[in-house]
Amino acid sequence: MSASNHVRPLDQIVAATLTLEGGGFEVFRPFPSATLDLVDPFLLLDELAPAYQAPGKMVGAPDHPHRGFETVSYSLAGEVQHRDSAGNHGLIGPGEVQWMTAGDGIVHSEMPSDRLQREGGRVHGLQVWVNLPRALKRTPPKYQAIGSDQIVTVTGNGWKAQVVAGSILGAVGPAETNSPVGYARVTIEPGTQLSVPIAAGHTALVYAFDGTGTVAGTGETLEAHHLAVFERSGGDVVLSVADEASSSLDTILLTGEPLNEPVARHGPFVMNTEAELVEAIEDYRAGRMGSIPATQPATS
């Protein structure tokens, strides 16, 4: 970092829109939206709305494809049962992250666990789509299952950062990324101000999912289900929470080097050109992204 520790200017605060996804569950979505298409290299941010679900009533996202980017899923409450066309399956439980590189193409399902369906329970989570550089859009699919004990926690006076990817506040996250990307859950207690140095030129986003804070510089309020988009010019992201706040501010911090490549997107496919999108749709329809084996045993 340079010696200048100035406050990174805020570009805008975007309110998430409550929308239906998958089989009909509610997500808060700051982007893509009418006001914000994407923030290079990030393509989408969804917060699975916090809710209590009654037994047998839960819906998920049944079999669907992806190509050309990565999906990063973080469970805050409840377990997601993942199955995919590569034959992988597993649970993403509370505090766990799945970093899935769809790459060349994968068909997967993201469903409530058998336990949740049987017993009901609280659900809450986040999913971020990270674009892949042109040269890696057709890389073989894979995923990294990141346990809560692998996530690197760093704490200070009144704050905590749980680093999943990149180098943030002196901690290095476990996820292997395909371009310089940082991902951390950052929690700030009442009466605390936190400065987070981020490389000049990199994207910086803070999505709040609980509590209320203030963005330094402008003094603008950051409430739950709102995204703060910072300028790329450089400087620290500085957030504070008032002494009298009734709860901590809980956020996801995303940082990344912009890819600066053309983006062509259509639903679950994100490529560089329209021709590549047509190819992706044809490959999916022809079954070339595979299908989820029917014989997989449940893991819960």
Ligand code: MN
């Ligand atoms: Mn998916």
